[in-house]
Amino acid sequence: MEARKNNTGRLHQAPNIHLTKLNKDVLYHIAMDTETHNFKEMFSDIKYVCFGGSRTRMEKFAHYIAKELKVTIPAGLTFENIAKGTDRYVMYKVGPVISVSHGMGIPSLSIIFHEIVKLLHYAECSDVIFIRLGTCGGLGLAPGSVVISECAVDGALNPYMELVSLGKVQQLPSTTDADLAQQLLSLTNSKEDGFETLIGKTMCTLDFYEGQARLDGAFCDYTEEDKMAFLNRIYKEGVRNIEMESLCFAAYCNRANIKGAVVCVTLLDRLEGDQIDTPHDVMEEWQTRPKKLVAKLMKSELGIE
């Protein structure tokens, strides 16, 4: 397999000097540690980390991307869930790709992001690309459309993530890598694909119901008019989809100096409704769209036909 074009040899050093003082580092939520596992031996060839909320989806992605990248497995073997010592996340390694679940919401994504960056640091990886493959609500788009995030904004449209540490608030900018977003878009063709792929702003909320202006949660103290006014306002501001992890994903990629992209398929048009009630098999097909795009990116970069 060829090396990826545009390599800079840039190592992923976890920007935390305290790590050098640890005799052993326990990556608790993936049940691994630097004493039991030789990260360099296991992971030094990693070039992509693909994140997604659902465990099952990321297991399926591992098998899918193996086929696409022609990663062969000797007879009698299969992919192991490397994080099997815990039930917090699942993690698979497929050649140069890690496929890992992140659960739902920023805190859950944040934990696995920290531990993956440390893993890559101990493995002395360079030039790794991070991609979140997700599902989301769309705005003014046919369900099944794919949105590549131009930047993430919070539930009040701020283009940064607020991190509370030692009781103080820091603002971490949440733009994504513009080149990588364009590179992904250039691999699509709405006519041939049969669905639209576009670059847009992504709103990232801490709550699925009220945070996303839904009327169908257990609690709701606003009217349908309030909801529509809000959704139309954020549409005018360029927001094309709403999900729950991109803000932290983009902000932490920036902090770690990692090229990152967020590629999500819309499961419904929030200007039309709140409930997700599309037949299972249709949604299954929609959820293959981000992974097909990411496979195209990897194959073009790695020179695989």
Add this chain to the structure above:
Amino acid sequence: MEARKNNTGRLHQAPNIHLTKLNKDVLYHIAMDTETHNFKEMFSDIKYVCFGGSRTRMEKFAHYIAKELKVTIPAGLTFENIAKGTDRYVMYKVGPVISVSHGMGIPSLSIIFHEIVKLLHYAECSDVIFIRLGTCGGLGLAPGSVVISECAVDGALNPYMELVSLGKVQQLPSTTDADLAQQLLSLTNSKEDGFETLIGKTMCTLDFYEGQARLDGAFCDYTEEDKMAFLNRIYKEGVRNIEMESLCFAAYCNRANIKGAVVCVTLLDRLEGDQIDTPHDVMEEWQTRPKKLVAKLMKSELGIE
């Protein structure tokens, strides 16, 4: 099985008038809906909902509490994961108890909380108690101690959860039910139990590493002195443990007029370190402590010897 003492007949109405306009309500993240499932037939006897982060722990809890409450299962049957149509959460029903996982962090807890409150609403349940059984970091406590939350505070010590909805911030008070906390405490005896159980303030953060003043994340821009000054300050303010869900759990129990308790076992003393590296079997035993206490509560209320 006797009815619980102090029943008020109070129904759990989801305080959202918009729900009455839905022909069908899809509880998407547990893969159930009001058309396919008869919630009243399935769940009208529910008196307790027990939440916990880990899927495996909540499956084990279902089997444990069945034994404690003498809930028998006919030969050839076992407990079904009621949410098996999705991999987002697991959910079991054991007599009057629901055991459900909530994943990690406020957003993940928030989603399942909304859907459980709607489920109880459609089932026309009354006087249900919610309990979160969790793990946490302790402050100035021997690892393995159990903390019952007197209230939850955020990462800046505020006693409320900030909910961003329609771009505006609401503050939702996050005290817990004082009577229920005392009732739980009265069932403990540190001498006989062999470990301490206490009532204290719980800090709830959006991040496991920097949010909790750890030095061992991928990122860290403060010193060990800064960290210790912060932890000592929150200890002086009455904080005895730190976790990632109690703020939303307490705030939403208040909103839904549900009696709720948060019972967490400490896996380490944060005044002594950051890493969780206790042998697996020891941590397994510690994690049985909250569930034993909750079983005592249920047995005393339900009149089971």
